Amino acid sequence: MNEPIDLISHAALKELRSFTRRTGQPTEIGQLDLAPMEHVTNIEITEEHVTITYNEKTTHRYNVNEVSHKEWSYKYNDDPEFVKAIGAVIDLARKHLRDLPDNLACPPGCAECCSGYEPFVSKADVQRIADHFAIPYAEALENYVVQRPSADGYIVGYLRKVGDDITDKCIFLKGSGSGRYYCGIYTSRPHDCGAFTPIGCSDVDESLKRNRAFEPGSPFGPKRRPVLPTSRNRR
Ligand code: SF4
Ligand code: SF4
Structure with a gap:
């Protein structure tokens, strides 16, 4: 050395x-x-x-x-x-x-980064998701966030996955049937997801054609699991 x-x-x-x-x-x-x-x-x-x-x-x-x-x-x-x-x-x-190209676009339907990656979420992100589904903040937090608050309280945790494995897909990722994935809450996704840059991404799904029109399917729909506010999850 x-x-x-x-x-x-x-x-x-x-x-x-x-x-x-x-x-x-x-x-x-x-x-x-x-x-x-x-x-x-x-x-x-x-x-x-x-x-x-x-x-x-x-x-x-x-x-x-x-x-x-x-x-x-x-x-x-x-x-x-x-x-x-x-x-x-x-x-x-x-x-x-x-x-580096001036503009870099992910192949539509790739979303490899929506597995393996654990986007952090802030209170504002949780509120946006709660508003998206018209549910209480506490319910959005409980259902969609693994709670790991940062020391300064800004981050409340990271998005849940469909399973416990780090390589599992984000709970909001849709499109597994077609193999062309899309975000089920795209307009309300956490800031961490929106700011993610494909520059230098080595996980890109090369098999997807970039010149094909991509129509996402139906958005993610919550399975209602009402959560009663507790001292832990109350804002
Ligand atoms: S190219 Fe990379 S950043 Fe873009 S969707 Fe695929 S895995 Fe994510
Ligand atoms: S919220 Fe959407 S963009 Fe973010 S990881 Fe999940 S599926 Fe991907």
Whole structure:
């Protein structure tokens, strides 16, 4: 196994500190501006530095546009293998960035991710599902959610599946007869489901044709199992 490289306690520490004094550039974690880097426009790797240019901002003035940007420049030790490794990782990332299509659509009827995946649900999600079926919040929570509240109370649990196995289908997934699946509560599905991205998805059902019109069948219908409010499930 490779040893992790501790840049800060490296023999070059003294040199790094003098570099900071000379240039004002941070060379220790405590000196770094750790604000999120957005709109990264350039990543440059030399024998001594990694420099990331980001957060470009254009200020429109009367007769000129002023363009400013932030720059994060990090000096590391001059271990050529380390430099090469970082270069290779960044090149790979760049390659995949170019590979990504602008728009990516799941093959209609796939829904592989609706098995195996356990979407978290918030109180708002439960309320939306309750409204969808016109049932009380407590009933929606009891019938459709495995309750596992997060420490801050925002998440109340995750959606039930048709069985206890993690690979079982979501309770709302329909279409098993035709083999072309669809969400039975699509317009009211949890935020976690709506935000799920197919980018990089390796579970895609390749056998499904993308150019066929897809008509979902009937929506999920609840089997009424009224739940009396208790201190546990009362909102
Ligand atoms: S392609 Fe991936 S993300 Fe899209 S429905 Fe299929 S499994 Fe889910
Ligand atoms: S609620 Fe719908 S989209 Fe979400 S996992 Fe279940 S079937 Fe899939």
